[in-house]
Amino acid sequence: MDLEDKFREIGGWEEKPKNIQAELRDDISADVVIIGAGLAGLCAALELVKDGSKVVVLEKEFAGFGASGRNAGYLGGALGLKYELFLKKLGNEAAKNVVNFYEEGVNFAEKMFQEYNIQCDYNQSGLIRAAIHPSQEKQIHEEIRIAAELGCSLEFWNNSKMRAKGIPSAFLFGSYIPRGGTLNPGKYILGLREAAIQAGVKLYENTPLISFTEGAVINVKTPNGSVNAPNLIFASNAFTPKMGVLASTIVPLRVSAIETEPLSQAQLDALGWPGREGITTSHHIMESHRLTARNTLVCTTKQLRYIYGSNTPNKPDYVHYRALKNALNERFPFLKDISIKSCWSGYISYANDSIPVVGTLGSSSNIYYATGCSGHGLGTQGMVGHMIAQKIQKKDENPLLSFLMAHKNPSTLPEPFRWCVLNSALYAASRLDEKVNQKVKGL
Known part of the structure; x- marks a missing residue:
């Protein structure tokens, strides 16, 4: 399995913009300066310029270079959240606020697509958190029960419903x-950039x-x-800790992705999956599988890794890419000979209690x-x-923002304990997931 020539230093969704904006080479002033031209930075900037504010956005690479342009493209609301952890740590009412926050994120993104006429291959199909082995059914039902208690309505799709919907047979219920x-996150972030x-944002x-x-x-100061x-x-x-901010509160975790070459019509027919719903698995460290608008399969996650010192090197992770290819082969065995078009990695930011x-x-x-x-x-x-921009503008503060700003996230461990504990926990989770995978092979 030769993946060495498939690595991309940028995400696999889009190419680097042709109209790269010039580096800052002057001493200037603004009403607001924003560090980072990802989703948060650009949406804040777009809201701020509406009232005439002078906004400067500084980006180390180009807009969308980080997680905003490298993610799997799932607009998933509260699906797959750690409901039980939120209840235990926060209590019922605060946990409802967290779930509502993620649900509202779907409404916000859909509004942005429309307001700025962003064509990002959005497929409003809903999403599935699927089991690959019968032993995972109890967990799925418990998640649905707690989600309903917290205000998120999930449906249980049994095996018959999954087959009727044409979902690939590896995903049982x-x-x-x-x-x-699902959407193309590269097109979304580049649409926001444009x-x-x-709108007059100085990028x-x-x-x-x-x-x-x-x-x-x-x-x-910049160079x-x-x-x-x-x-x-x-x-x-995820790059914030290396800027001397929040180094004891969040950690960057490395996530990887692979994308196949486009499927032929015969392969698409064999695959089925007419609704092209995004699928994540109910592993401890999920796999995600989706069929894109360009008829490729994208598989992400499966393993997570913390790099010592909260570093974020932009380097290939071939061990992870091979693990993703194996997962692809196991879920879609009739596509085992399909070629991989590209593979890439990036970093998510993780808080100890999973609260933003x-x-x-x-x-x-x-x-x-x-x-x-x-x-x-x-x-x-x-x-x-967007909500932070409104707060700066002294507009009525969104209750969800008030809730998040009042929450005190716990500190992470110092090094080297952080590296040891985090990677030990991630390894243990991977081993538990592998036991489930072995059960599937034994069926």
Whole structure:
């Protein structure tokens, strides 16, 4: 299995924009400076410029280079959340707020598609969290029960329903959420990028943050310029700890993906799957499988890895790519000879309690941050950026933002304990998942 020549240093959805915006090479001022041109940063910028604010966005690479353009493209609402953990840690009412937050993220993203006429191959098919072995049925039913208690309505699709819907036979039964669906995240983030440029947002790409000085007016330094502004938003997600912010609160976890070459018509006919619903498995560390608008299969996750010191190297992970190819072969054995078109990796930001990390820093409380979406941020990260922008504009504060900003996320362990504990836990979860996979092979 030769994957060595398939690695992409950028996500597999889109190519690097042709109209890369110039690096900052001056000392300028703004009303708000935003670090990171992903979903949170661009949605914040788009809201801010509506009232005439002068907005500067600084991006180390190009808009969408990080998780916003590398994810699996699932607009999933509250499907697959850790409902039981939220109940245990937060209690019923606060757990309902978390679930509502993720559900509202679907509404927000769909609104952005329409408002800015973004064509991102959105398939409003709903999503499935599927079992691959009968032993997972109890877990699926329990998730549906708790989700309903917290305000998220999931349907149980038994084996007959799955077969009637044409879902590939490896997925036996599961929970289905009718809201949301799948999309091309590269097209979504590039659509936001173009909208921001057209709206007058000053986007500087190839412009990393060097340092910042807090105060009533914040000074942000870059290699060849600086920005003074009364407000700063860190919208840098998994890269935030390496900027000296939230290093004890979130950790970046490496996630990988593979994409096949386009399927032939005969292969598509054999596959079925007419609704093209996005599927995640009910493993401890899920697999995700989806059929794209360009008739390729994309398989992601399966393994997670923490890099020592919260580092985020943009390097291939061939062990993970091979594990994903094996998963693809196991779920779709009749496609075992299909070629892999590309593989890539990226980083999600993870908080100890799986609650998004949103708040302010500095003596003037004018440094905002939004991170810790734990792999569920396609709808919510843009929404948080939008809500922070409204707070800066002194509009009525969204109750969901108030809830998140009041929540105190627990600290992570210091190194080297963090590396040892996190990777030990991830390894143990992988071993449990492999036991389930072995049971499937034995059927």
